[in-house]
Amino acid sequence: xxxxASDLSTYFQSKxxxxxxxxxxxxxxxxxxxxxxxLANYKRTLDILSNELERHFxxxxxxxxxxxxxxxxxxxMEKKRLNEWIKEMSNDSFSHVFFITFDVLWKKEEKELxxxxxxxxxxxxxxxxSDETKRWINQQTEQISELIRSFW
Amino acid sequence: xxxxxxxxxxxxxxxxxLTGVGGFMAASMLAPMVRFAIDPVLKASTSGxxxxxxxxxxxxxxxxxxxxxxxxxxxxxxxxxxxxxWVYKNEKDEIIPLSPICKHLGCTVNWAGNESxxxxxxxPCHDGRYFKDGKNVPDTPPNAPLDLYEFxxxxxxxxxxxxxxxxxx
Ligand code: FES
Numbered sequence: 001x002x003x004x005a006s007d008l009s010t011y012f013q014s015k016x017x018x019x020x021x022x023x024x025x026x027x028x029x030x031x032x033x034x035x036x037x038x039l040a041n042y043k044r045t046l047d048i049l050s051n052e053l054e055r056h057f058x059x060x061x062x063x064x065x066x067x068x069x070x071x072x073x074x075x076x077m078e079k080k081r082l083n084e085w086i087k088e089m090s091n092d093s094f095s096h097v098f099f100i101t102f103d104v105l106w107k108k109e110e111k112e113l114x115x116x117x118x119x120x121x122x123x124x125x126x127x128x129x130s131d132e133t134k135r136w137i138n139q140q141t142e143q144i145s146e147l148i149r150s151f152w
Numbered sequence: 153x154x155x156x157x158x159x160x161x162x163x164x165x166x167x168x169x170l171t172g173v174g175g176f177m178a179a180s181m182l183a184p185m186v187r188f189a190i191d192p193v194l195k196a197s198t199s200g201x202x203x204x205x206x207x208x209x210x211x212x213x214x215x216x217x218x219x220x221x222x223x224x225x226x227x228x229x230x231x232x233x234x235x236x237x238w239v240y241k242n243e244k245d246e247i248i249p250l251s252p253i254c255k256h257l258g259c260t261v262n263w264a265g266n267e268s269x270x271x272x273x274x275x276p277c278h279d280g281r282y283f284k285d286g287k288n289v290p291d292t293p294p295n296a297p298l299d300l301y302e303f304x305x306x307x308x309x310x311x312x313x314x315x316x317x318x319x320x321x
Contacts, residue, residue: 056259056260059256059257145276
């Protein structure tokens with residue numbers, strides 16, 4: 001399910017089946033060209049991955065809108081804010097919470113997050129239409145799916 | 153489009169004058185729906201057309217999953233949407249293209265996705281199961297068979313159209 005009107009009515013009818021919340025974490029910056037291009041590229045990739053994941057597990061995963069933050073902001077502060085966000089969003093109805101990100105900063109904070117961090121090693125993609133990219137996306141989706149299923 | 157809008161408003165106008173307030177309310181509720189239904193911009197979506205999916209020679213008696221991407225255009229943006237199908241040939245050599253979307257809550261089902269049921273489709277989300285022909289296994293969460301795609305074979309290529317729902321068991 002996605003956080004969109006049509007899915008949400010299904011969600012409220014079938015709440016007991018949708019027990020997993022997935023939140024993509026995306027750092028944002030526009031201070032210099034190369035960094036911002038790199039981050040925007042990661043964002044697109046993460047969007048694709050999380051949508052694919054949602055497509056596999058529509059009936060059990062709620063894909064949250066992206067959680068965005070400034071690339072330069074204090075990670076401790078973000079951690080606090082994120083945990084509060086989770087508390088509000090999950091509201092006891094999700095027994096599994098996953099964060100998906102390319103941002104390695106979260107890796108160190110993993111233990112203090114109220115959920116499971118899925119960190120994907122950065123991969124800069126130049127051609128989204130290429131077969132290589134499609135294969136990579138498929139592999140990543142498979143692996144993340146496996147991981148999530150192991151928690152169910 | 154502007155012409156159609158005008159038609160609608162002319163009709164609305166008639167409605168207002170002929171049927172008074174009740175008609176006015178009904179017309180204002182109906183008009184937007186009608187416009188959506190006939191708006192040519194929305195028809196620009198190519199997702200309803202037949203799409204080439206796979207060479208018929210690649211289809212075996214075991215279901216295989218094939219994916220294809222469709223440009224979907226709605227009023228606000230264009231996006232690439234990936235579709236997939238489980239396709240196989242049955243004993244009568246007929247092509248069976250099944251939608252992989254679970255009829256319970258929409259997860260993607262896998263052929264032989266569970267070791268204990270090697271000749272069924274399995275839904276990882278709530279253990280829904282389907283027989284090879286797509287019929288749902290009773291006493292599992294889904295209450296209808298997997299949709300069957302409209303299909304045609306042209307020059308040795310399988311084309312798939314819309315998934316069509318079937319009656320439950
Ligand atoms: S979505 Fe397939 S069994 Fe629930």
